[in-house]
Amino acid sequence: MKFFNSQLVLGLVVAALAMPNSVLAQDRNSTYPSKAVRIIIPFPAGQATDIIGRLLAERLAQRWGQPVFVENRGGGNAIPGMLAGKDAAPDGYTLTFGATSSTVINEALFPNLPYSMEKDFVAIGPVFTQDWLIVANRNAPYNNLAELIAAAKQAPGKLSWSVSATALNMAGELVKLSTGMDIVAVPYKGSPMAVNDLIGGHIQLGVDTIAATLPHIKDGRLKVIANLSDKRSTHLPDVATVSEQFPGTVSVGFAGLFAPKATPTAIVQKVTIDVQNIIGDRNFQQAVVDKGSVPDLRTKDQWTIFLADLTSKYSDLVKSGKVKVAE
Numbered sequence: 001m002k003f004f005n006s007q008l009v010l011g012l013v014v015a016a017l018a019m020p021n022s023v024l025a026q027d028r029n030s031t032y033p034s035k036a037v038r039i040i041i042p043f044p045a046g047q048a049t050d051i052i053g054r055l056l057a058e059r060l061a062q063r064w065g066q067p068v069f070v071e072n073r074g075g076g077n078a079i080p081g082m083l084a085g086k087d088a089a090p091d092g093y094t095l096t097f098g099a100t101s102s103t104v105i106n107e108a109l110f111p112n113l114p115y116s117m118e119k120d121f122v123a124i125g126p127v128f129t130q131d132w133l134i135v136a137n138r139n140a141p142y143n144n145l146a147e148l149i150a151a152a153k154q155a156p157g158k159l160s161w162s163v164s165a166t167a168l169n170m171a172g173e174l175v176k177l178s179t180g181m182d183i184v185a186v187p188y189k190g191s192p193m194a195v196n197d198l199i200g201g202h203i204q205l206g207v208d209t210i211a212a213t214l215p216h217i218k219d220g221r222l223k224v225i226a227n228l229s230d231k232r233s234t235h236l237p238d239v240a241t242v243s244e245q246f247p248g249t250v251s252v253g254f255a256g257l258f259a260p261k262a263t264p265t266a267i268v269q270k271v272t273i274d275v276q277n278i279i280g281d282r283n284f285q286q287a288v289v290d291k292g293s294v295p296d297l298r299t300k301d302q303w304t305i306f307l308a309d310l311t312s313k314y315s316d317l318v319k320s321g322k323v324k325v326a327e
Contacts, residue, residue, distance in 0.1 A: 043102075096121070
C-alpha cells in the first residue's frame, strides 16, 4: 500500500511538473498579445508602406489594447529589415510588413539572398495594393501606350524613363519585354527626385507609384500613359492597363504582414483574423484609398498563391536573361 501511494505521489508530481509547460504555452497563445508588439518596416519613413503600415499599427493597438509600434529599417534593398524580422523570436511580438521589393523582387534578383520567404516566414495576410504607372511630362508628344510604343520604335534607345526603386525598374523591364520598346532606365534615389525632374522636363517619362504621381496628374503637370496593374485604377478609371493590350504584363505594388516561420499557429490565425477585420472596416478602407492605395481583400490563402506565382514569374524572367535591371 505504501509502494502504491509512493508511486501515485510520484506520478502526480511528474504530471504537475509537466503540465505547466503546455498549459503556459496555451495560456500565452490565448492571451496574446499581453505586451507591446513591434512591426518592422524594411523601408524608410514616409513611403506608402510606412504610412499605411502605421495606420494598421494604430488599428491593431486599438483592437488589442496593447502598444503596437513601428520600427523602420530602411536601406540595403530592404534586406537588413527582412533579416531582423526573420531572426526575431517566433512569439508573435515581432511582425514584418513586407512589400513587393522585399519579397518577390529580392527573391528573383538575388541568388544568395540571406532569407527565404517560404522557409523563414509565414504569411499573415495582405493589407493593400498600389497601382504603378507609366507617366510623362505634360508636354511629351505621346498620350497613351500605343503612341509611346510608336515613338520608342522610331528612335530605339533614345527615350528614357525614371525608376525610383528596384521593383519599379523590374516593372518597366517587363513592359519593354512585352512591347518591344527600347527605353533606357534612369535610376533615381526616391520618387520625389524623379517626379521633380519629370515635372521640370529634365526627363520625359517615368515608371512610378500612383501615390507619388497622382497629385501632379490631377493638377495637370503630369499625364498618364498606362497603368501596370491587372485592372483599371479607381482613381484613374479612364486610363487603360498595359495588360489590356499585352495580356499577362502585370506589375503591382503590394504589402502585407509576415511572422517568423515558427510562430505558433494560434497566434498567426488570431493576427490574420484581426487584420482581415481591420481591412474590412470602411473607415480603414477609405484611409487607405486616401493614400492612393487599394485595400487588399484577398484571403491569406489567395495571397500566398499570388506571392508564389509572382516570385516564380520574376525569377524565370531574370534567369532567362531577357530582363536586365539597372543597379
